[in-house]
Amino acid sequence: MxxxxxxxxxxxxxxxxxxxxxxxxxxxxxxxxxxxxxxxxxxxxxxxxxxxxxxxxxxxxxxxLYTTMETRRGLDGTSLHFAMDHGAAWVHGTGLDWEAPLSKEDRSFPMRNPMMALLEKATPSGESVYERHLNPIFLGNPWMRPQSIAHGANQIVLYVNGQELAKDSPLISLALKRHYALLDRVSDVGNTMFEQGEGMETTIQSVKETISKIQDEPNFRSELERLSEDDMEQVLALTPFYLHMIECWYGKETSDLQLCEFVDDKLNDDNADETYTAEGDFYGPHCTLKKGMSSILxxxxxxxxxxxxxxxxxxxxxxxxxxxxxxxxxxxxxxxxxxxxxxxxxxxxxxxxxxxxxxxxxxxxxxxxxxxxxxMGSYKKVFLTFDRIFWPKEEAFLGMIRKSSFQTSDEPPGNCMLFDNLWARNDIPCIEAVLSGSAGSWAVGKNDEIIRDHVLSFMKDAMGIADEISSYCQDCQVTRWEEDPxxxxxxxxxxxxxxxxxxxxxxxxxxxxxxxxxxxxxxxxxxxxxxxxxxxxxxxxxxxxxxxxxVEAKLCCSQLDDAADKIGFLKPSKLNW
The missing domain is CATH 3.50.50.60 (FAD/NAD(P)-binding domain)
Known part of the structure; x- marks a missing residue:
């Protein structure tokens, strides 16, 4: 605790x-x-x-905001201690440099994240806020800026249909280009609706509905025709993963995201990330906290x-x-x-x-x-502990995509899964799967064992692992904010x-x-x-x-009125006497 x-x-x-x-x-x-x-x-x-x-x-x-201090056995057998945040876990952009001498106006909303002000108060005089509290993970928002923040900084590894993609794979560039072109067209559709006096409709129409229409456009489909069948399959499997990252940011499916969220976000394939406008976050590094979010409290x-x-x-x-x-x-x-x-x-x-x-x-x-x-958005963390590390240790995100298959109601929906990989770099054999949107809703009410088995099965299929990795898994913790009354x-x-x-x-x-x-x-x-x-x-x-x-002013006026009434009552009496 x-x-x-x-x-x-x-x-x-x-x-x-x-x-x-x-x-x-x-x-x-x-x-x-x-x-x-x-x-x-x-x-x-x-x-x-x-x-x-x-x-x-x-x-x-x-x-x-709920932090617990956890102990796990490291790869060398020693006990390792770390903070686990079951709820909120990120400082989503530090804002301007909190340690620079700025005017009072510069320190105000919305230039600076108020979380930083609290961390400043929790830092002893003479110490650095950054060194004492922050673990800078990304230089910006990786969920909304995968090209420059995640891929550009080598902070993500992708697995598609049982294979690890090389970081310099041209298929990643093609998928990113298609992703940003898709978002650009989504923005075009929304802007056109506003120009035609249908702005209110952009709050009712979902992003998924808009994307479905765009993907049927001949010009959008023709870009894939020059690819080989295998490469086309990889790109078509990978592109939805970047939409999945957006879903993780919002905590909801594109079927529930309003089109108006993307209106006016004009993108350019070559510098889409650089011209990014903050979407509920601040500029600057996105960080976790060394002692967890309890440091904020x-x-x-x-x-x-x-x-x-x-x-x-x-x-x-x-x-x-x-x-x-x-x-x-x-x-x-x-x-x-x-x-x-x-x-x-x-x-x-x-x-x-x-x-x-x-x-x-x-x-x-x-x-x-x-x-x-x-x-309320659905966002479940599935925190898995293993007896070994069988995945890359340094990259903060692992993106996993499996082949489409017929899914029953007993299986989690979707073919994409994002993993936070923030502990392996310290030889702590832990990883965190994110179940958001419909996948998070699927997990509501199911016990930890069912959720664990499906996450492990997903990892096994996406990574192409022949072994039964369930035998490696030592512990599973699932957050349950949806069930929390x-x-x-x-x-x-x-x-x-x-x-x-x-x-x-x-x-x-x-x-x-x-x-x-x-x-x-x-x-x-x-x-x-x-x-x-x-x-x-x-x-x-x-x-x-x-x-x-x-209230106090009214009370004061009432008391003055009472006093005046009494004085007014006494004055005639004194005069008559």
Whole structure:
């Protein structure tokens, strides 16, 4: 368990369970957003820790940031220790150089990743943030920029139909060229629809539907005719892998990705990666953390925040009372607050629609519409430990493609699989398979053994291994955010038909400003990321401060009015006397 995890309700000063407690601010959820909100209220707006309570349903803090320290036997027999992130694991771009002397304006959003600000706070004076915390893996976004970031830096090995492709294989260049040409045509289709007044349709039409039409175009098919039959088969098998990488980035299939996501992204085959526009990430290296994502949480627990967290105290009802919000918890506690910040993931918000009177009264129609247009991406990590390393050790990604075959409902869908290969370089015989989108949905509810066997079978077919590699496998751990009742998915995304106004409505307060919505789903540009959760925590703290300031101003005016009334009553009496 991470060192930042809290384990007992005693971490929060509490009153009698049967009494109604009063605080200025009740925060539901001790994930990145909730902790950032509390931290900002105390550090930036002068709230006292005692003004705040954070109610967390789990027995730990962090939400979908969850780090455990693992021990594995290395190839030489020694015990090796490392951090394993079961949820979020990446700093998706450091932004500008955090160690350069920049103005306050340059350090602000969106130039810099807020995760870096927290890592800076967690770094002792005189030490480097990079050296203490960061493992730079890629120079940019490899999921969206495979040509320059993954292949250009020799950070990926590909296996197609049982064979390892040479890194300088012309088939890779052909597949990349076809991939970028495909995305360019997708963008053309979307831009044309906008020009013809059909912009709204780009939110309903999926990328997969668009691609299917493009692939049937004669000009697009003719490029393959000059290839031999074997080479054509390889290119046709490899090209979808780069779309699969995009699916891993978004956590959803192209059949669920809105066409509008790719509108205006005009690409050039020769410099598509160099002209890349950030898609929810920051410029700069994409890194993992040496001690895991718990390093992000540690600074947020300072200044008394950790003492205001109540673990294993699920909120079961939120009611709008006169000028306050009343929260009921599973322990029977009632808490009355001037303002409530709700950081429930989108998947849990959708579930509240079926829970009797979770909100009393119900949310506004516009809020319910916004929630209905949100969805949760499926992203399962299958962490495998072996007694040997039988794959390349240095490259960060392994891409595996197997031949198409008839698939039953008992088999995982798709012919592509991405593997994170971040441990073998340190002689730790571990690798992580990514099951996203429909493959992730397939794995929901299945036990670890079934998932493990299918991943191993996929590896065996794609790599062309004759041995039964299941005998090498010593351990398998599968993340289950989709099954987790307190997340119901890995990270948020917009359903087909969703508009930016739905995200904006999702973060709009209810109940005259007393009920404030926060979390990564409420940030349009960065939805689904840790930095989105941090931005939303700051934003919700600002809304809380504005609302509480207004409440105090009204109270002050009311007291002045009362005083004036009393003075007005006494003056005539004195004059008459």
């Amino acid at each position: 991470s060192s930042t995890s809290l384990t007992a309700r005693e971490n929060c000063d509490t009153n009698d369970v049967n009494a109604v407690e009063f605080v200025k601010v009740a925060i539901v959820g001790a994930g990145a957003s909730g902790l950032q909100c509390a931290h900002t209220l105390i550090r930036d707006f002068g709230f006292a820790p005692s003004d705040i309570v954070i109610l967390e349903a789990r027995e730990r803090v962090g939400g979908r 540690e600074p947020l627990l300072r200044d008394g925040v950790n003492k205001r967290i109540r673990l294993k105290e699920e909120v079961i009802k939120i009611s709008n009372e006169t000028n306050t919000v009343l929260l009921n918890t599973v322990l029977g506690t009632q808490i009355r607050a001037n303002a409530c910040v709700l950081t429930l993931p989108a998947g849990c918000l959708k579930e509240t629609e079926g829970r009797y009177e979770f909100f009393e009264p119900a949310m506004s129609a516009s809020k319910l519409e916004a929630i209905s247009h949100m969805s 307190y997340s119901r998915g890995a990270y948020s995304s917009m359903s087909l038909g969703a508009l930016n106004r739905h995200v904006e409505e999702l973060r709009n307060p209810e109940w005259e400003g007393r009920l404030i919505f926060s979390g990564e789903a409420t940030v349009t540009e960065f939805a689904g990321s840790v930095h989105a959760a941090l931005f939303s925590g700051r934003n919700s703290a600002e809304k809380v401060n504005e609302y509480c300031t207004l």
